[in-house]
Amino acid sequence: MAGGGSWRPPRSCEDYWWEWRHCRGLRHAFHHYYAHGQLPACARWRDDYTACRAWESARAAAAQEALCKSERARVEEKQKYAPVWTFRKSPPPDWYLPLEQDSPK
Template structure:
């Protein structure tokens, strides 16, 4: 199984740990509570960190599969959200005209 020996986690294990610490920070807890009305769930970041460490120690295929599944779910979740701004196909027709910043309405 050469694939098992050369496979690396999608992120460094320390990245999962940093994400978990950020998720549990007071600032992030306050932001999520204010924005969404609930505290964030940080369990997946910790689980991913533990699976990453397990994979580094034992090369466990269960840990590898769990990490891959978790990253796939993150990508799918990220793609569900629509962009905040509508992207333009071309610049506005009057893009070269000066702005009306100094004029009062």
């Protein structure tokens, strides 16, 4: 976070605005409540939008720091969950054989 002249926010301000609007939408709220048992927390998107606009208008160092901290938290949150599927190191040994579609299971 050195120097404010060449730094740009990780996303455009319109992206933060769209994410906030999407998060507050009825369809997303219903899906999130069904999947997680609670309504989504949308305040972070609004705060990021406000910080992005503050950066664009006044190049505020606090806004830059807030955006960087928020994006880092988003990345860390995404990485704390293990992938659902285990990745293969190599293909199965019989990958080239035709599938047995006629055999009952």
